[in-house]
Amino acid sequence: MKKRYYLLFLFIILLMGCVHDYPTMTDDGEEGVDPTLVQVNTEVTLDLELVPLEIITDKARSGTTKAATDTYRRRFIIDAYHDGKVAQRQVTVLEEAEESGSDKITLPVNLRLHALEYTLTVWTDYVAAGTEADLYYNTEDLQQVSCTEPYTGNTPYRDCLYGTAPLDLRPYRDEWNAKVQVQVDMVRPLAQYEIIATDVKDFLRKMKKERGTAEGYSVTFSYGFYVPLGFNVLTGKPANSQAGVSFTTPLTLPADGSEECTIGTDYIFVNGTESFVVLTMEVKDPAGEVLARTAGLEVPYRRGHLTTVRGAFLTNEMKGGVDIDTGFDGDIDFDLDGLK
Structure with a gap:
């Protein structure tokens, strides 16, 4: 009888040793690792400044999108990739209407991951207050982020940033309750342009004389050739280029007698190289009649830079094209009267 108990006890010891040395698959199908989960805290550094495009302007205003309103909130999506697949995702929305002046944010998100190798990807954009749902970008798969339809331009809340960081948790395999903090530097995958009309007074005077009002007008922006509408956060490259992209925005004119006003702006996914976008602008009356066309x-454009273009776009009736001298040392100004 004693011998039997001794053999049974010895068998249990050997079995426990086997479980420790040769772990099996977990219930959710992950590879066998030490059962300890590592808590990963994420600190992100946001580069919110848009630098004026140096080769063409040294006077354009730099732009930021630090301040949200009561309508929008900044959302963060964190995906931990292992072997090309998302092992875990967490989403958090910063509820403060105004972001702090610091460029560093420690996210209230804690991933609990097995002790394996990962690539941590972080995406941040804006969503409507009170929800985590996509607004301007489809983010179900961060390898295939895409603009929502219909395409929306002329809003600061299409701004976004992304970042990636390698994460090797294998050294923590034999530790219990291990905690790791990862810093991710966030950068824009975008370039921005701003179109400023310098003929506001002329337009107001002309419209009031010919039509009696200068209200209810709009501007349609149309892109020539192909424009990328998607982005791969894992590779850092634009994707999903499409032709025929356009958007229409109300023409909001200043009431303080200003000569200039911004008539439109947009963000474009770009890679690390400098390039350009071909743009057609049409100013229309409330009935849709084209009053001015460029x-x-x-x-x-260049990633992370702001291009500012000034010209008499509200009263221009030019039908041909125009090129920008990228060697011009100042704002991009046009005398459109000489180009008709």
Whole structure:
């Protein structure tokens, strides 16, 4: 009888040793690792400044999107990739209407991961207050982020940033309750342009004389050739280029007698190289009649930079194209009267 108990006890010891040395698959199908989960805290550094595009302007205003309103909140999506697949995702929305002046944010998100190798990807954009749902970007798969339809331009809340960081948790395999903090530097995958009309007074005077009002007008922006509408956060490259992209925005004119006003702006997914977008702008009355048209405008851009273009776009009736001298040391100004 004693011998039997001794053999049974010895068998249990050997079995426990086997479980420790040769772990099995987990219930959710992950590879066998030490059962300890590592808590990963994420600190992100946001580069919110848009630098004026140096080769063409040194006077354009730099732009930021630090301040949200009561309508929007900044959302963060964190995906931990292992072997090309998402092992875990967590989403958090910062509820403060105003972001702090610091460029560092420690996210209230804690991932609990097995002790394996990962690539941590972080995406941040804006969503409507009170929800985590996509607004301007489809983010179900961060390898295939895409603009929502219909395409929306002329809003600061299409701004976004992304970042990636390698994460090797294998050294923590034999530790219990291990905690790791990962810093991710966030950068824009975008370039921004801003179109400023310098003929506001002329337009107001002309419209009031010919039509009696200068209200209810709009501007349609149309892109020539192909424009990327998607982005792969894992590779850092634009994707999903499409032709025929356009958007229409109300023409909001200043009531303080200003000569200039911004008539439109947009963000474009770009890679690390400098390029340009071909833009056509049409100013329309409430009935849809085209009052002014600028076609074939080549607007240069660079990732993380703001391109500012000034010209008499509200009263221009030019039908041909126009090129920008990218060697011009100042704002991009046009005398459109000489180009008709």
